[in-house]
Every structure is written in C-alpha cells, then in structure tokens.
Amino acid sequence: MIGLPDGVTACLFDLDGVLTSTATLHQIAWKQTFDEFLAHRSDGDRSPFTPHDYAAYVDGRPRADGVRTFLASRGIRLPEGDADDSPDAETTNGVGNRKNDALLRLIEEKGVQPYSGSVAYLEAARAAGLSIGVVTSSANGEHVLEVAGLTPFVQVRVDGLTIVEQRLRGKPAPDSFLAGARALGVAPGEAAVFEDALSGVEAGRAGGFGYVVGVDRADQADQLLERGADVVVDDLADLLNGAK
Template sequence: MIKACLFDLDGVVVDTAVYHYKAWKKLANSLGFDFTEVQNEELKGVSRMDSLKKILAWGGVSKSGEEMNALATQKNEWYVDMIQQIKPGEELPGAKEFLQKIREAGYKTALGSASKNAGIILNNLGITNLFDAIIDGNSVTHSKPDPEVFLKGAEAVGVQPNESVVFEDAVAGIEAAIAGGMYSVGIGQPEVLTKADIVVPGLYDMSIEKLKSLEKISK
C-alpha cells in the first residue's frame, strides 16, 4: 500500500532549470567557452560538483580541487541571486494543487532533491508547509541514480521504500527510485523516461486514482 509521495524539485514542482542554465553558462563564458541548453539537459539531477566536472571536461579546462570549489561557490552565488526572483504562484502547473490533494488524502510528502538551495526555493514559493520532510543536497553524500536521497525521504516520513512513490523528471531520478525499490512516476516524455512505472506530462495530470493504480505493480 502506498503511503508516501517523494518529489524531486526542479522540473517537477518548479522549473529552476533556466536559472541553473544561466548561472552555468555565465561560469563557462567566464572560463572562455560556451555552454549549451542541450548540455544543460545532461545535468538534470546531478550534484553541483559533478555538474562542474562535466562542464570543465566539455570546455577542455582543468582546475585544481581548490579552484573547483571556488568555481562551484561562484556559480551557486549567481544562481541564488537569480532564484530570489521566484515568487508564490510560480510552481509548475498543478504542483501545489496535487500536493494539497494528497496530503488531505492522508499521504506523507517529502522532497528529495540534489539542490542545496531547495529550502530557499520552497520558502520563496510559500509551500514549505506542504512537505513533511525535506531531504536536499545538504543531507546526502551520493547523487542520483544512487537512491540515498529518496531512501532518506522515506525514512524521514516513517514509511518503507516499497510504500513510496517517487515523482521525477530525470532519467537518473527514475533509476534512483528503481534502485531504492520504490514506485516511480515520470514527469515528461514517455520515450525518455522509459523505466518509469507511469509517465505524465506534469502534476496537473496526476490524480489519487492514478496514484492508487500503481499498487497493482508489485515491488
């Protein structure tokens, strides 16, 4: 029986990808090369440091560990400045409504995000109170597809992994759900999120009925 819903943040609850892209592009440009939106897609669900390693490799740039820490900090400062623009009502369509609906139905909710700024974003949106637990990049040591962030989310709300549903827009996130023995709902394109139990275009297309239909799948 499903008892909890675990949500990724970017691309599921809110679209901050554009801010990540702008901040990474600014960093790449400062190092003398460009960074494309196509490359940015490959960073979905990937930690900040792992993202930086990928970008430096794309640009053919080598940096020491100390220099990489400074670059990651700089990118984050630009990103945090940008996300201060986020206001209540900027959630992705249906996200707030679905969160309210499942909480009223008695489901536990947790956030499972690689972002270290998840708290800032939820506060700016005014929806922190819709989550029973927040597990973010400050709470985990392994990036998706490692299931750590979701396993900690299930533990935080007192349910077993096989009583949890993960909502994810990234392939790495779906793989993390599978690795954790959890149900998965892909947010996006079925041809991309092929391993998800079901795929919907957005939380506006989710319902309690669809949530319950997952229970027919054995985990």
C-alpha cells in the same frame, strides 16, 4: 484519485522542475557560469554550454558532481578545492559556488513560481493522507520551498546540505531518496518518486521504489521511460485526471 498504485503511502518529490519552475533558472545559471569559465580556458572543448549538456551532465546532480561531470565531458579537470572556496577559485567547488551565486541572483530577480498542477497534486496527496517529502540536490531547497510557499506541505526535506552532511552519493545513486524514505518511516516500496531529471528517474528505479513518475518538462518522455519511469506525465495534474 491521485494516480498511484495501492500500497504507496508516501510521495518523494524532486523540487526544481517538478514542484517549481526553478529548473529553468538553474539551467540559465549553469550556462552563464560555464560559458564564462570556458571562454577563459586554453584547454579542452570550449564550445558553449547547451541544453543537452544540462540534461546529460548537470540536471538533478549535486552541484560539485555537475561541475565535475560536465567538465570531464569537455576534457577539463580541476582540483576539488573545498566547499567554502571563493566563487573566483579555479576549483570544482569554486565553479560550483560561482553558479550558486548566479542562481541566487536570478531567484532574487525573478522569484520562484510553483507549478499550479503540482500545488493541486500536493493538496490532493495531503488530503489522501500520504506522507510528503522533498528530495533535491540543491543546497537552496529550504529557501526555494519557502519563497514558493510550499513549506507547509513538506514533512521531510533532504537537500544538498543533507547530502554533504550525511555523505550521501548524489543522483543517479538512490541514496538521497532512500534517506527521504527513512525520514518518513516508510520502506522504498511504499513510496513514489516524482522526477523530471534523467538522473533522478535512474535514482528512483535503482532504489527499488514502489512507483517512479517522470515529469516531462524538457521533451524527453522517451528517455525518462528508458531510464526507469513507470509513467510519464507533462504535469502532475495529469495524475489527478486519471493518468496511470
């Protein structure tokens, strides 16, 4: 009993906030980066980065998209730069790389913890014979899965590096989830998407997936349902207990 409709044969999991608690580290790293950046600006709205900003502009999106979208909300526009820009560069990619450096330091300091309910669900899904993929906007997906001890569960990984290499649109576009389904050899209607980000739930709905599970880690159950989740749970273990 894994709480999915008949006909679903594959699971596509977001990583940060769904399988691991690293969404909290991402939020801390974004706040550190943006608050420092804004403090040195003379233009735009320079008020501190908030949890609302994280949910509305950054969560679930590829790194450069998050920088671009948040700064646009503050009336600030930067040159794009290049993916290998120095973290000190005043470019979209430079600010994104600054955030990534902050995140890697936090992972080194605090480690990565998988949610116990998510591990239980992965075990149940594997035992039921479902295919398992991870779809994350993070370029650190491989590292986070390895540190969390989740690599053995995952047959396919689509991450931020894949998004760049394949020129996929980031969430809320469905491209990365569709790439995950293709890699597993299933049609979108045969796959369930598991997401905690509003943009990720939108992507699952836009892609025509068979079931979209919203994971409410940030007290936004109503918004997850509004964006297209078929069901919202506090923890993936809730699905094992019969929630549908």
